[in-house]
Amino acid sequence: MRGEAKAIRLAHMIHAAAKIQAAGGVRTLSFDATAPLQLSNGENLAPLTIAFETYGALNLDRSNTVLVCHGLLHDQFVASPNPVTGRPAWWPRIVGPGRPIDTNRFFVVCANVLGGSMGTTGPASLASDHQPYGLRFPSITVADMVRAQAMLIEALGVETLFLVIGAGLGGMQALNWASAYPRRVFACATIASAARQPAQSIALSELGRQAIMADPDWRSGGYAAHGVRPSKGLAVARMAAQVASLSEAGVRTRVEAAARRERFRFDTDISGAGVGFVERFDANSYLYISRAADSFDLAADFGGRLANAFQGGATRHAVFAFSSDWRYPPEESRTLAHALIASGSDAAYVEIDSPEGHDAHLGEQPEFEAALTGFIDSAAAARQLSLLGGAS
Numbered sequence: 001m002r003g004e005a006k007a008i009r010l011a012h013m014i015h016a017a018a019k020i021q022a023a024g025g026v027r028t029l030s031f032d033a034t035a036p037l038q039l040s041n042g043e044n045l046a047p048l049t050i051a052f053e054t055y056g057a058l059n060l061d062r063s064n065t066v067l068v069c070h071g072l073l074h075d076q077f078v079a080s081p082n083p084v085t086g087r088p089a090w091w092p093r094i095v096g097p098g099r100p101i102d103t104n105r106f107f108v109v110c111a112n113v114l115g116g117s118m119g120t121t122g123p124a125s126l127a128s129d130h131q132p133y134g135l136r137f138p139s140i141t142v143a144d145m146v147r148a149q150a151m152l153i154e155a156l157g158v159e160t161l162f163l164v165i166g167a168g169l170g171g172m173q174a175l176n177w178a179s180a181y182p183r184r185v186f187a188c189a190t191i192a193s194a195a196r197q198p199a200q201s202i203a204l205s206e207l208g209r210q211a212i213m214a215d216p217d218w219r220s221g222g223y224a225a226h227g228v229r230p231s232k233g234l235a236v237a238r239m240a241a242q243v244a245s246l247s248e249a250g251v252r253t254r255v256e257a258a259a260r261r262e263r264f265r266f267d268t269d270i271s272g273a274g275v276g277f278v279e280r281f282d283a284n285s286y287l288y289i290s291r292a293a294d295s296f297d298l299a300a301d302f303g304g305r306l307a308n309a310f311q312g313g314a315t316r317h318a319v320f321a322f323s324s325d326w327r328y329p330p331e332e333s334r335t336l337a338h339a340l341i342a343s344g345s346d347a348a349y350v351e352i353d354s355p356e357g358h359d360a361h362l363g364e365q366p367e368f369e370a371a372l373t374g375f376i377d378s379a380a381a382a383r384q385l386s387l388l389g390g391a392s
Contacts (some may be wrong), residue, residue: 018155025083026051026119029155037114037148040141050152051119052111055079055095056103058158064385065158066101067149068110069166069173072289073241073277075118078110079103084118085280093364100373105386106162113173114148115140115288123284124224135221140288142169142296146176160184162383163376167191167361168328169293175309175336179298182313187379189372191320191361194332195298195306195339201327204244205290208237212283221284234283237290247324247357299339306339316382317347318375320361320368327358348375 019030028051031037036046053076058065068078068091079095081088095101095108112120115137123137153161164185166174171193178188197205212218215233219226243251302308310317317340321333330351340347350371354360361368380386 018151027053028119029152031151031155035151037144037151039138039144041139043138045121045138047121048148048151049119049121049125050111050114050148051116052076052109052152053078053080054110054156055108056106058107059385062158063160063162063383064106065153065161066106066108066163066165067153067161067177068095068101068108069149069164069170069177070110070113071166071168071170072286072293073238073281074170075116076110076112077118079108082118085276087276091362093362093369094372100369100376101163101165105380107158109153109156109158111149111152113169113289114145115285115292117280117282117285120148122282123221123288124282132224134224134284137284137288140292142172142176142292143180145292146173146180149173149177150181160186162385163187163189163379165189165191166193168193168358169289171328172197172293172296172298175298176296178313178315178317179309182310182315185315186383187316187318187375189318189320189375190333190336192322192325192328192333192358193336194328195296195309195336196300196332197294197296198328198332201244202294204240204327205294208240209287209290211236211240212287215283218283221287223283229278230283231278234278234281234286237283237286238277238281244327245358247355248326249324249355250357306336307342310340310343310345313343313345315345316375316379317345318372319347319349320371321349321351322354322356322358322360322365322368323351324355325358325360 021028028049031048033046036044037048039045074090077089078091079089097104101108112118114120115122117124123133125133127133161184164174164177171190174188174190175195178185212230212233215230217223217228218230223229298309299306319333319337321330337347337349352365352368354365356363
């Protein structure tokens with residue numbers, strides 16, 4: 001009871017310290033110095049701003065909230081166009097009216113991660129001296145991202161989450177939510193992710209970071225003061241991330257196409273928005289967020305045994321993997337599923353046969369969509385949420 005009372009007092013403090021604003025189509029919630037974010041390295045970060053987007057409506061008993069956690073290259077605009085860049089929603093097949101995460105049924109929240117560059121406090125934000133943090137921004141972890149999201153959720157008046165879902169880095173956040181807040185998360189869907197960053201993903205992330213830092217315009221992280229951007233280095237970092245998101249067959253196809261054109265590079269710009277990415281994404285944010293993903297190892301905090309991270313929790317889990325994903329291979333997801341079962345959790349593992357690599361979760365995958373819908377509907381029935389549209 002004493003712990004619950006402390007949590008309630010903290011939630012009231014966070015709510016009182018928060019202020020919602022909107023500018024340029026980006027909604028933010030700011031916390032003043034009375035509600036600092038406690039970081040894993042022992043530092044406090046204040047003031048703190050979290051940019052977020054919501055879809056659908058909160059039901060009467062506030063039990064239908066879904067938190068979508070985004071990956072390395074995405075932002076909070078999961079189901080609507082980005083008003084800053086004009087880019088379309090990045091997960092419209094999954095989030096929206098009539099979709100697996102039906103915004104007629106659920107109140108959906110998606111926040112730009114801590115350290116991000118779409119409105120949330122990060123390296124490009126102004127420090128107390130009114131200059132960008134740059135490399136003075138404190139080191140961050142996935143757990144710090146989740147604690148910032150928890151502050152947002154509490155300030156929005158939501159005590160429990162029906163579902164936390166994410167892919168890649170977003171899946172890491174979802175797992176951390178289920179481990180750190182087991183009584184606040186009813187269901188968790190982890191997609192094409194892992195409980196520890198795979199070595200090949202670390203290697204490609206390091207390649208991207210080195211490319212950024214080797215760009216003369218990086219200026220030791222102080223490029224903003226010089227009015228320049230390390231665009232070439234950031235473009236290479238994006239390319240490395242995109243290559244990792246292809247399947248082996250996809251990589252070979254592009255190499256062969258480049259050879260036929262007698263080119264020394266192949267086209268990785270799947271979305272056709274390469275220039276837009278370099279313009280909208282802060283290079284230092286890439287350094288901080290990718291390093292946070294690379295340092296994620298959920299078992300390390302639990303004696304090296306992953307099952308211990310979920311021991312005693314009541315969260316329902318679904319783990320999804322794609323057969324051709326070599327950024328987060330299916331064996332990583334199977335390891336996670338085994339640990340969840342060993343912990344006594346209610347867990348299911350679904351492997352989708354797809355040639356689309358890691359990015360399969362973003363495209364048309366009927367088998368994945370059907371399995372995800374089944375998991376969500378089953379969890380909704382268990383929580384006695386309406387299977388029909390409209391708040392209940």
